[in-house]
Amino acid sequence: MIESLKITLLLGFLTGILVVFGGIIGSIFKFGILGAFIGLIxxxxxxFISYFYSDKLALRANHAQIVTEDEAPRLHRIVGELAQNAGIKKPRVAIVHTNDPNAFATGRNQDNAVVAATTGIMQTLDDRELRGVLAHELGHIKNHDILIGSIAATMAGIITMVANIGHYAIFFSDDDGIGELVASILLIIFAPIAAAIIRMAISRSCEFKADRSGAEISHDPLALASALEKIERGVEEHPIEDVNPSNAHLYIINPFGSTAQRLSELFSTHPNTNERIKRLIKMSEDGNY
Incomplete structure (x- = not known):
């Protein structure tokens, strides 16, 4: 309940940024309050779009293709078994053709859910480790994280786009007001950062929960721990290409590698992998799964 309220407030803040930003842009171009209204709209x-079309948007943005059982029998078999363990409807299965070893889940609910795996992860992991990863993604579905992640990705993307519009709007403005100019510059700088921080905060808490849920679904926390270690090494060698950074938090490991993650944990889209592995090992030792 507290987590749901926190996420609602975070997404409300994202909406607020758009409204404020629209108001300032409206002021620059003499639209007045109309700018804020446009931001709200x-x-x-x-x-609305991210709720009803989140699965399609995520699949398209990440170049994922839905596959049949004949096309990907290994994935379908594992996902089917794990969905039964989790007590949820079997989601659709998709493949992303990239050497980056990764996976993600998307959709607004169990009826529209999709679990996507890269060709890289299928080549990197054995069946036991792949079960651990796919169980993690089913954990996102069971925990209702996939809708939140999709909305956050969409909103973060639009805020960044609006900030870029504001960047050019300043130079076309004939307003001599220094205050509005300074406010606009600050929003251009901090709006994308605020969107990123919110998206990352959501991702971190959801990843830890999905790790635990995945370990419970697979009954094997060490399988996911081993997979995370291999995936992180693989991502460093084969970072994903041609994917918008606003979708990074959807993946089980940051698909762009951990170099940026090491620069600042504040701006990391994922919790520290070593910390995740330690928690999974402790789960195994405690038998608490």
Whole structure:
């Protein structure tokens, strides 16, 4: 309940950023309050689109293709077994053709859920480790994280886009008001950062929960721990290409590698992998799964 309230407030803050940003841009171009109203309308539209079309948007953005049982028998078999363990409807299965070893889940609910795995992860992991990863993704579905992640990705993307619009808007403005100019510059700098921080905060808490849920579904926390170690090494060697950074938090490990993650934990889209592994090992030792 507390977590749901926290996420609701975070997404509300994202909407607030759009409204404020729209108001300042409206002021620059003499639209007045109309700018804030436009920002509100945009946020409503984006929430609507991300809710009803989150699975399609995520699949398209990440170049994932839905596959049949004949096309990917290994994935379908494992996902089917784990979905039965989790007591949820079997999600659709998709493949992303990239050497980056990774996986993600998307959709607004169990009826629209999709679990996607890269060709890289299928080559990197054995069946036991792959079960651990796919159980983690089913944990996201069971915990209702996939909708939150999709909305956060969509909203973060639109805020960044609006900030870029504001960047050019300043130079076309004939307003001599220094205050508004400074406010606009600050928003251009901090709006994308705020969106990123919110997205990352959501991702971190959800990843820890999905790790635990995945270990419970697979009954094998050490399988996921081993997989995370291999995935992180593989991502460093084969970072993903041609994917918008606003979708990074959807993946089980940051698909762009951990170099940026080491620069600042504050701006990391994922919790520290070593910490995740330690928690999974402790679960195994305690038998608490």
């Amino acid at each position: 945009i946020s409503i539209i984006m929430n």
